[in-house]
Amino acid sequence: MTIPQELEAHPTVRKLREWNAAAMVEAWQDRGELTVVVPRQWLRRVCEFLCNDPELQFNLLSDLSAVDRFPLEPRFEVNYHLVSIVRRDRLRLKVRVEGDAATVETVTTVWPTANWHEREVFDLMGIRFEGHPDLRRILMPEDWEGHPLRKDYPVTGYR
């Protein structure tokens, strides 16, 4: 676990660490934004904790999107941008996913809004969400081949 000294006292980092030190791999603050990297197997439980903890109350999932770092491995990063409406606070959760087993647990049980976001990430990046109630393509036609936002998918021309 690598957490810079100045973040030790950050309320979100401190609470998360008190709850479960294994649920945080890395944390940093860059350009005023806090990022916490979570191991894949802990993701859903971390989300449940952040959403329901009375002191944190990250009750709004603002955004869920993915980045493809191809050809690096782990290839994918899934970013969860959380908002606490009451505390006026933001947080980015990050999960790193290997390319050959691109699956993440769904967070639709925590925030129902994740449903379409996860479908979009599945459609355009090809990451599967375990336990998702309706994992179908959402923007591309259902018989489309490939996942357009992957870096090995060309912008123009034939695949």
Place this chain on the structure above:
Amino acid sequence: MGSTINTPVGTTETLVLNMGPQHPSTHGVLRLVLELDGETVVRARPEIGYLHTGIEKNCEALTYSQAITLTDRIDYLAPLSNNLGYCLAVEKLLGLEVPKRAQYIRVLLTELTRIASHLVWLGTHAHELGAMSVFLYCFREREEIMKIFEYVSGQRMMTSYFRIGGLALEPPPGWLEMVERFVRIFPARMQEYEDLLTENRIWQMRTKGVGHLRADDAIALGVTGPTLRGSGVAYDVRKAFPYSSYDEFDFRVCTRPEGDCYARYLVRLDEMRESLNIIRQVLERNLNDGPFRAEAPGVIPPSREKMKTEMEALIYHFKIFTEGFSPPPGEVYQTIESPRGELGVYVASDGSPRPFRVHFRAPSFVNLQALPRLVEGRLLADVVACIGTIDIVLGEVDR
């Protein structure tokens, strides 16, 4: 098998009806698959993607400045809001400070955009529920705003007027008089819409108690903007996470507790008044003197005069327009309050002159997901009212 004309009526069998993709009240190409029991909607399923143009993928092939032109086309009813969200994100990536004058002009123009966008919403929403004249009135005033945009940026809709570090051009002389004139006439015009709708019995019957959304459901579904505030949650990005000097202006976050279509209608009307209020406050500032964009050699194009007299400026000018600029590696997520809700722009840089990844958290995309919650269990006729009231733009839903 589905039912046919010969199926006896009064049975429990339901009927599946496709509404759209080409339907006059779907605000673009939205397809709704409705399961009906008589006239009651049992289940609704929005099918989207008909306007998907791959804007996020295309951004990766353009330089940071070139990508601005694509942001206009995401939400084509509020192009300046998209410009602002994207520019703020890249400025955050660069650590760039925008001059106050440019920030104020950005606030003024995005608030005008909010009014223009709400006017299109009000006109089309009322039109769908049978009030024709409101549509004509709203588009009359929207045209005034379009004229201001055209005068300032050269374009009515695809303005691309906000650039990284400030504005594209020095605003032309006389534009503030046009804004002042609009601010003078608009309150009386708003009264005209209110006279036609607010106390209108038909309007109230079509919207009161229709499309109810509870506050906790709205948050769980990620709904933001006027739709969330119509359910009584006072969450506005301009207040919660101020950007572009919004914290210097005094305005109210308009909410209504009822959570129905009528409440959302009242919230948007209130918001137009508050936008006007913000514009009045901006007009009191000095908008005529000072730089309209930041000074950052190698990132912001130098002024025309400098380019023609200084060798270094000429080199920068050439480099910016041929290869672009390279922000330090990192990632940012910048949100603004667009007319439809929280617009989030995620930009990741790998240190090259093209964005590594751009993602738009489109408020319409998220809000549309709540539509089944509004219409299930209600009459088919209410579906039209509910589509109108969440104010979606399909260009933004599909991107």
